[in-house]
Amino acid sequence: MGLVLRNVTKRFGSFTAVDNLKLEVPVKEIFGFLGANGAGKTTTFRMVLGLLDQTEGSILWNGKAVNYETTPEIGYLPEERGLYPKMKVSDQIVYLARLRGMKKQDILHELDIWLDRFNVPENKHKNIEELSKGNQQKIQFIAAVIHKPKLLILDEPFSGLDPVNVELLKDAVKEIKESGTTIVFSSHRMEHVEELCENLCIMHKGTPVVLGELKSIKRSFGKKNVSIFADFDLTDLKSLPGVLKWRKTTEGVQLQVESEGAAEEVFHQVVSRGFVRKFELEEPSLHDIFIEKVGASYE
Numbered sequence: 629m630g631l632v633l634r635n636v637t638k639r640f641g642s643f644t645a646v647d648n649l650k651l652e653v654p655v656k657e658i659f660g661f662l663g664a665n666g667a668g669k670t671t672t673f674r675m676v677l678g679l680l681d682q683t684e685g686s687i688l689w690n691g692k693a694v695n696y697e698t699t700p701e702i703g704y705l706p707e708e709r710g711l712y713p714k715m716k717v718s719d720q721i722v723y724l725a726r727l728r729g730m731k732k733q734d735i736l737h738e739l740d741i742w743l744d745r746f747n748v749p750e751n752k753h754k755n756i757e758e759l760s761k762g763n764q765q766k767i768q769f770i771a772a773v774i775h776k777p778k779l780l781i782l783d784e785p786f787s788g789l790d791p792v793n794v795e796l797l798k799d800a801v802k803e804i805k806e807s808g809t810t811i812v813f814s815s816h817r818m819e820h821v822e823e824l825c826e827n828l829c830i831m832h833k834g835t836p837v838v839l840g841e842l843k844s845i846k847r848s849f850g851k852k853n854v855s856i857f858a859d860f861d862l863t864d865l866k867s868l869p870g871v872l873k874w875r876k877t878t879e880g881v882q883l884q885v886e887s888e889g890a891a892e893e894v895f896h897q898v899v900s901r902g903f904v905r906k907f908e909l910e911e912p913s914l915h916d917i918f919i920e921k922v923g924a925s926y927e
């Protein structure tokens with residue numbers, strides 16, 4: 629059960645945007661959907677929601693085809709935000725949440741709770757166009773979740789938000805998951821994905837290049853990072869065997885090494901030279917994995 633995509637392909641004319649995608653999103657989990665610009669994320673979301681027909685394959689949510697318009701248990705935060713600039717926040721939310729099957733009284737009650745939670749109760753009676761971009765995004769987020777969906781699709785939910793608001797929304801996403809909702813979200817920020825997801829998919833040109841559990845993806849990547857803080861010159865470490873990348877940092881260097889054995893060799897070299905303030909062997913970051921799999925063209 630959960631969300632299942634079987635051999636899904638989407639072509640626009642002769643261009644293949646999504647190519648034979650096979651994916652299973654377990655229920656009650658946050659699933660990360662990543663990829664460079666144009667990789668096919670939004671196209672996939674639109675197909676999952678039934679807003680766009682796939683050319684081939686099938687998409688099932690708990691065994692049934694999804695139709696966003698007629699299935700109230702789905703929530704969607706679109707990448708292109710779709711609020712009416714001249715409409716009042718409360719009218720906008722009432723309008724959208726009624727389409728999701730809620731009663732006006734319940735909507736206004738839930739809206740007050742959400743606006744308080746996001747520290748913007750004063751925005752209830754303002755027009756959308758009076759709000760900053762980040763505050764408009766909070767309203768769009770509320771519109772996606774106010775009816776307590778069972779399946780929630782968030783296309784770039786944290787883009788354009790300051791760090792304080794990112795935390796507010798992240799906490800909300802975690803809480804919604806705890807309440808039993810299945811969440812799929814796309815992001816270009818690897819640290820958000822590392823913090824929120826157990827399973828993820830990195831798309832490249834319409835197909836997954838990485839798919840699975842975050843922990844096993846990191847483990848099977850093999851390479852590790854070494855962070856060293858020291859005040860003496862560490863330039864020559866780049867030519868040690870097993871050192872793949874070398875980068876200067878403000879307090880020392882950061883290396884990518886091919887194995888733990890290579891890190892040990894670096895360690896012996898460094899401690900024989902003087903006082904080392906920090907030597908740390910770290911798992912590869914999702915950022916490292918993304919760059920390697922998708923290429924340095926990614927920003």
Ligand SMILES: Nc1ncnc2c1ncn2[C@@H]1O[C@H](COP(=O)(O)OP(=O)(O)OP(=O)(O)O)[C@@H](O)[C@H]1O
Binds near residue numbers: 669671707
């Ligand atoms: N209606 C359309 N007609 C033709 N090509 C399209 C259409 N919609 C999307 N595409 C193409 O399909 C590819 C995938 O687009 P999509 O919007 O799914 O990417 P994305 O992964 O969401 O990218 P981003 O991170 O930039 O939002 C792109 O090359 C895009 O130009």
